[in-house]
Amino acid sequence: MLCDFHVHTDFSADSKTPIRDQIEAAIKLGMKEICITDHHDYGTSGMCHLDYTVDPVTYFAALKDLAEEYREKIQIRSGIELGLMIREKEYLNELVKTIPADFIIGSNHFIDGYDVFDKKFYYDNGYTVPGTDHQAYHRFFEASLERVKTFDCFDSLGHLDYVVRYGPEKNANYRPADYMDVIDEILKVLITKGKSLECNTAGFKYGLGHTHPYEEILKRYHELGGELLTVGSDGHRPHEVGGYFDQAREILLNCGFRYYTVYRERKPVFLEL
Numbered sequence: 001m002l003c004d005f006h007v008h009t010d011f012s013a014d015s016k017t018p019i020r021d022q023i024e025a026a027i028k029l030g031m032k033e034i035c036i037t038d039h040h041d042y043g044t045s046g047m048c049h050l051d052y053t054v055d056p057v058t059y060f061a062a063l064k065d066l067a068e069e070y071r072e073k074i075q076i077r078s079g080i081e082l083g084l085m086i087r088e089k090e091y092l093n094e095l096v097k098t099i100p101a102d103f104i105i106g107s108n109h110f111i112d113g114y115d116v117f118d119k120k121f122y123y124d125n126g127y128t129v130p131g132t133d134h135q136a137y138h139r140f141f142e143a144s145l146e147r148v149k150t151f152d153c154f155d156s157l158g159h160l161d162y163v164v165r166y167g168p169e170k171n172a173n174y175r176p177a178d179y180m181d182v183i184d185e186i187l188k189v190l191i192t193k194g195k196s197l198e199c200n201t202a203g204f205k206y207g208l209g210h211t212h213p214y215e216e217i218l219k220r221y222h223e224l225g226g227e228l229l230t231v232g233s234d235g236h237r238p239h240e241v242g243g244y245f246d247q248a249r250e251i252l253l254n255c256g257f258r259y260y261t262v263y264r265e266r267k268p269v270f271l272e273l
Contacts, residue, residue, distance in 0.1 A: 002245045003033040003262050003271065005079065005103060006158065006200060006232020011038040011059050013050035015236040019062065023070055025238035033075040033262055034241070035103050036063055037232070041083030041110060042091060048115035052083065056099050064100070077102035077264065082154060083109050084147040096153040103263035105198065105232075106154025108144045108162065116140065117166050133167040134178060141182040148189045155263055156196035156230040159212035160186065164203075171208050176216045183213075187221045195228065196261050196268065197221050199252060201244040202234035211248060219255040228261050228268055249273050 004026060009019040019036060026034040038059060041052035060078055067076040080099065082092060084106045096104060114121035122136055140163040148157060160183070164171045176183065190197055200212040211218070221229075231248055235241040252260065252273055259270040 001030045001242060002231050002249060002260065002273070003031055003035070004233050004235065004242050004245075005035040005077070005156075005230045005262060006037050006081070006105060006198065006234050007034060007241060008038055008234070008236045009036060011054050011062075012236070013039065013052050017237050019066055021238045022235065022241055023066065023074065023076060025241040027070075027074050029242045031074060031242065033077060035077035035079040035263070037079035037081045037103065037105050039081050039083070041085070042095075043085045043088040044083060044110050044115070047110050047113060048118060052109070054080070056080075056095065060100050077262070079103040079105065079263075081105040081107050081158060083107060084151050084154065085110065086147060086150055089150060092151065092153050102265055103156070103230075104154045104266070105156050105158040106148070106151060107158035108140065108147060111140055111143050116163050119168075122168055133169050133173055136167055137161075137163050137174065138179060138182070141179050141186070145182055145186050145189070148186055148193075148195070152193065154195065155266060155268070156198045156228070156261075157186070157190055158198050158232075159200040159202065159234065160197065160217060161213045162200075164208065165206050171210070176214050180220070183217055184220065184224075187217070187224050187226060191224060191226050196230045197226060197228070198230045198232055199248055199260075200232050200234050201248050204244040204247065205240060211251060215251055215255060218252065218257075222256040227259070229257060229259075230262070231260050
């Protein structure tokens with residue numbers, strides 16, 4: 001079983017699952033490692049009805065205690081999923097100097113003052129007319145490119161085409177080729193900076209029939225020379241941990257990858273698929 005390096009618990013505002021339950025789920029699947037990566041979207045107060053921040057001291061202390069408790073059964077890595085808000089650049093750069101993280105996901109959940117999950121992002125920007133998803137998605141990729149250029153405080157870019165989960169027509173009209181000029185630049189920046197790309201399997205549970213990002217993007221990353229690749233379920237409940245990992249392995253092998261990446265003390269380690 002591949003190691004799951006994108007897992008949420010009740011430290012995240014959108015999960016009610018105790019950390020221990022996620023760990024036990026991973027053990028039942030035979031995982032050797034799991035990384036807990038709860039949300040910390042600092043600076044987004046007022047953009048949605050949930051508070052996607054954690055108290056880093058309490059959070060990482062809890063992970064440390066559980067890592068010691070379970071050390072004979074599974075290796076628990078301490079992670080966090082940071083929202084890459086450019087206006088919070090100084091805060092985020094200072095934060096990563098102080099937290100004992102093994103692994104940091106950099107994600108884009110909020111664009112232009114809106115939570116991409118919220119339909120207001122689409123309604124207020126006029127993206128709800130049939131066929132206009134393209135504009136919303138292009139804006140998402142443009143913002144993502146600006147952020148990966150700006151930040152070095154993360155290890156892996158989370159769910160690159162996350163926005164297609166929530167658009168009015170979701171992925172009905174989504175074709176990665178329509179955005180590949182921007183996506184190519186994102187991938188090249190990741191490679192140049194030595195950052196990983198995440199293969200996030202949650203697209204399957206959301207009924208999209210694909211990983212985040214799509215296979216075409218994963219293949220293009222490999223063609224460009226990308227080798228650092230993390231795998232995560234984005235699981236918020238125990239039955240979601242390790243979800244669709246068999247499909248992910250097959251997809252990655254078909255894209256030309258032979259290894260994936262885990263992180264220990266912010267350093268990448270290659271494991272065979």
